[in-house]
Amino acid sequence: MKDTFYITTPIYYVNDVPHIGHAYTTIACDALARWHRMLGKRVFFLTGTDEHGEKVQKSAAAKGLSPRELADQVVTNFQGLTPALTISNTGFIRTTEPRHYASVQDLFRKSLASGDIYLGEYEGWYCVPDEAYWTATQITDGNCPTCGRPVEKRKEPSWFFRLSKYQEPLLDYYRKHPAFIRPESRRNEVVAFVEGGLNDLSVSRTSLSWGIPVPEAPGHVIYVWYDALTNYITGLGYPSPTAEFGTFWPADIHMVGKDILRFHAVYWPAFLMSAGVAPPLGVFAHGWWTVEGQKMSKSLGNVVDPYEMVRKYGADAFRYFLLREVSFGLDGDFSEKELVRRANSELADKLGNLLNRSLGMLGKYFAGVVPAPGRSEPADAVLSACGRECAPAVAAAMDEVAIHKALAAIIDLVTKGNEYVQSTQPWALAKYPGKRARLGTVLYNALEASRVAALLMAPFTPTAAQKLWEALVPGGEPVENARIDRDGAWGRLAAGATLPAACIVFPKIET
Numbered sequence: 001m002k003d004t005f006y007i008t009t010p011i012y013y014v015n016d017v018p019h020i021g022h023a024y025t026t027i028a029c030d031a032l033a034r035w036h037r038m039l040g041k042r043v044f045f046l047t048g049t050d051e052h053g054e055k056v057q058k059s060a061a062a063k064g065l066s067p068r069e070l071a072d073q074v075v076t077n078f079q080g081l082t083p084a085l086t087i088s089n090t091g092f093i094r095t096t097e098p099r100h101y102a103s104v105q106d107l108f109r110k111s112l113a114s115g116d117i118y119l120g121e122y123e124g125w126y127c128v129p130d131e132a133y134w135t136a137t138q139i140t141d142g143n144c145p146t147c148g149r150p151v152e153k154r155k156e157p158s159w160f161f162r163l164s165k166y167q168e169p170l171l172d173y174y175r176k177h178p179a180f181i182r183p184e185s186r187r188n189e190v191v192a193f194v195e196g197g198l199n200d201l202s203v204s205r206t207s208l209s210w211g212i213p214v215p216e217a218p219g220h221v222i223y224v225w226y227d228a229l230t231n232y233i234t235g236l237g238y239p240s241p242t243a244e245f246g247t248f249w250p251a252d253i254h255m256v257g258k259d260i261l262r263f264h265a266v267y268w269p270a271f272l273m274s275a276g277v278a279p280p281l282g283v284f285a286h287g288w289w290t291v292e293g294q295k296m297s298k299s300l301g302n303v304v305d306p307y308e309m310v311r312k313y314g315a316d317a318f319r320y321f322l323l324r325e326v327s328f329g330l331d332g333d334f335s336e337k338e339l340v341r342r343a344n345s346e347l348a349d350k351l352g353n354l355l356n357r358s359l360g361m362l363g364k365y366f367a368g369v370v371p372a373p374g375r376s377e378p379a380d381a382v383l384s385a386c387g388r389e390c391a392p393a394v395a396a397a398m399d400e401v402a403i404h405k406a407l408a409a410i411i412d413l414v415t416k417g418n419e420y421v422q423s424t425q426p427w428a429l430a431k432y433p434g435k436r437a438r439l440g441t442v443l444y445n446a447l448e449a450s451r452v453a454a455l456l457m458a459p460f461t462p463t464a465a466q467k468l469w470e471a472l473v474p475g476g477e478p479v480e481n482a483r484i485d486r487d488g489a490w491g492r493l494a495a496g497a498t499l500p501a502a503c504i505v506f507p508k509i510e511t
């Protein structure tokens, strides 16, 4: 097993405040980063902001600010997501930092030197909001094929990247790395796009000034996507031969929304190949959220503010809902009603309840001291088998970035735990002194199922998982320092430990 893991979010445009889409990508990456740490890997987790380009320049002008002033204001909203959503990123990059200028210009120079970047003239249809040029055949009725907004005809001298030369190398890379683009359906889309032929790509602009200058070419700034994609290596210290770059590159996962997959799976590996840098190992495209059945938009006034969700429901419930509700990779629909329903029925009634009823009975019947388990009966074997299979099931799911399946496996364990308590009826056993050993075994198993669940929930609901963990492993290391292979094994709950009588981690959300 590779002992490092490098995961990135897209860098977010600073022309707007964060919404659920940004929160989603970042939360998914955080769950993966935390998971891989608990496998014992060294993890680098990068996020940041995309601060150049026409979109930011225009938004700033509309507010009477310079682009840098706008960026400086808005960036704090994105940096604030880290504490608000309990994100464990190890780096934050702003594309306006000097280290990034050096990195982008270095990469660009390498492709100039290899002859892959040349001077020409660009004419095409430009979508300003998406910062993308389209050919006449790509646009539909004068509108951008991805966002549907009107495009404008533009002509300007431009440096071009010889993308056409990379058609075969890219297809070859996709063939040799079948997991490079996930999910599978998205991979097929990209392969078909590249098989359709690639045009050289305009990678500089003279029509705008808010960007990184093309080396030795006054008047040209580097195309914002070339600039933005390079953040992934700048964040590790490129082009200096830093330890981070040597250790963590190539990236394991660039997590992106489905709308920006082409930039990551086609352009980015080609830029890197041309400069002699290894392409990333994986790009995962997730789906989009609608809000109560509708496209999220400012004009509809239905933009979901992650800060507000955290204030209302707490970061854990919000994280849980986003990761649990949809098959990761597909689109989903956000509704607060569903969030509350899931948080109440799964986090409070299943996960929280299993621990609380078990702790309550432990306090009542054993003065809070964990008994040693005795002989196993058939009902015990069903639960312990589920407990033993849980960490491997979560591992398999996280391996295929099926985050929803990981959560389903954990919820399955706590569901079985509650059924176990229901069927073994410890309160009835407690009436007979002769059944004390059996009562001890039942409570041990119920608590052990909670312990395994608490451990496995740590990547998804970190704050709550830590509280559950503290109740079950008093005085132990924080759960984020636990190891899945060691601590995920069944039977590690310490007999003889004194546990609290209650632990209310998920109070019911009142509506």
Ligand code: MSP
Binding pocket: 009, 010, 011, 012, 013, 020, 021, 022, 024, 025, 050, 228, 229, 230, 231, 256, 257, 258, 259, 260, 287, 288, 289, 290, 296
């Ligand atoms: N700056 C570029 C990315 C450059 S990466 C080198 C960008 N920024 S963005 O702020 O517009 O979008 C960031 C991410 O948010 C994208 O991955 C996009 O898919 C995601 N989402 C935007 N709206 C979304 C939803 N409604 N639902 C889920 N994700 C969405 O693109």
